[in-house]
Amino acid sequence: MPKFFLDSIDPKTGFVTLTGENAAHARVLRLKNGDAVTVCDGSGTDYRCTVSDVSDGCVSLVVHSADASAAEARVRCTVYMAFAKGDKVEHVVQKATELGADAIVAFPCRRCVSRPDGKSLDKKLERWQKIAASAAEQSGRGRIPTVTAADSYEQALSRAAQAELSVLFYENERANTFRAAMEAAPFATAALITGPEGGFEAEEVRQAEEKGIRICTLGSRILRCETAPLCALAALMYAAGEF
Numbered sequence: 001m002p003k004f005f006l007d008s009i010d011p012k013t014g015f016v017t018l019t020g021e022n023a024a025h026a027r028v029l030r031l032k033n034g035d036a037v038t039v040c041d042g043s044g045t046d047y048r049c050t051v052s053d054v055s056d057g058c059v060s061l062v063v064h065s066a067d068a069s070a071a072e073a074r075v076r077c078t079v080y081m082a083f084a085k086g087d088k089v090e091h092v093v094q095k096a097t098e099l100g101a102d103a104i105v106a107f108p109c110r111r112c113v114s115r116p117d118g119k120s121l122d123k124k125l126e127r128w129q130k131i132a133a134s135a136a137e138q139s140g141r142g143r144i145p146t147v148t149a150a151d152s153y154e155q156a157l158s159r160a161a162q163a164e165l166s167v168l169f170y171e172n173e174r175a176n177t178f179r180a181a182m183e184a185a186p187f188a189t190a191a192l193i194t195g196p197e198g199g200f201e202a203e204e205v206r207q208a209e210e211k212g213i214r215i216c217t218l219g220s221r222i223l224r225c226e227t228a229p230l231c232a233l234a235a236l237m238y239a240a241g242e243f
Contacts, residue, residue: 002029003038003137005144009047011063016049018059026051026059037061044069044142069142073100075240076189078163079229080105080156082196083114088226093128097135097145099233100242104132106149107156111198121149153204160191161211168193168208169228170200173217178232181214182239190236194228 004022016039018026031037031051039047039061046069049061079096081089083106093104106128108115116124128147136144150156160166164187167178193213195204205215218231237243 001036001038002026002031003040003046003140005040005042005133005137007042009039009041009045011047011066014063015052016047016061016063018061019057023057023059026054031059038140039063040069040142042142042144044072046142069140071100071140072142073102073237073240073242075187075236075242076102077233077236078103078105078160078189078191079233080107080150080160080191080193081229082107082109082194082225083112083116084196084225085114089124090128090131091226092229093131093145093147094135095230096233097132097141098139099230100141100237101145101233102143103146103148104128105156105159106147107153108150109153109196109204110201112196113198114196125149154207156193157208157211157213160193161213163187163189163191165189166191166193166211166213167216167232168200168205168213169195169218169232170205170215171217171222172202172205173215176214176216178216178218178235179239181216182236192229192232192236194232195225197225 004018033051035051037049039049046067047063048065049063052062053060079101081092089106096104132145132147167181
């Protein structure tokens, strides 16, 4: 069933109107009167609707019912990914959204090759947020993950440390496993931190430890910077009973 996100929905009226990109998407899908669609407010509520009228630039829907989205994970997880070259962050944003991430945060650290300036970063964030919105629609999410950037590595650590389970993955860690960290105590919020192409420096790992963040291994193989966050998120969702 097609799904659309709207910034504001007033179910009391009994009607919803799709305009702009949503209306254009509806026309691509060739929706016609009587077709069933889902409209979401982006905050976890799905509205079951049917198409009542299709015109140029506007699609009218009748609202039949409202229910809490069944597609949202019980654990609210934020993925912290160091800035990376090319379209690697785009890939992680899309796939992390599909896997159920609540938010994605990009951040700078010492070995980052990519260091977007203010204007460039604003454009990237706008694009990344659109990718998250599209992936949320495609995967039937009830929320669109927020995509932001931390001003510094220290800021990213401070924000991540507020989660009930916060983990930084380090390729030189051998003893502490992610599984053990997840089994140590119940948690409803999580933060997963992964590094850039060159990995974290030892001093950065020490900084994370001082914030109370667990340092864990993701196994004996070195994962690419775009693979590690998705691997960790998938493992977390599996452990939380989402799969």
